[in-house]
Amino acid sequence: MSERLFVSRSESETRELGRKLGENIEAGLCVLLYGDLGAGKTVLVRGGLRRTTRPVRR
Secondary structure, X not given: OOOOOOOOOOHHHHHHHXXXXXXXXXXXXXXXXXXXXXXXXXXXXXXXXXXXXXXXXX
């Protein structure tokens, strides 16, 4: 198992990091996010999901 540390100084940097991770993640890979409340975990995931999902038609 490997561990990586990323530092973000803004919400937009966090979203961009999530986007880049979403582009490079492989199927079946497990990613653990941990941090304090308000650390940006949700913003990171939303950035990654934006790349991997399609809009729902209504």
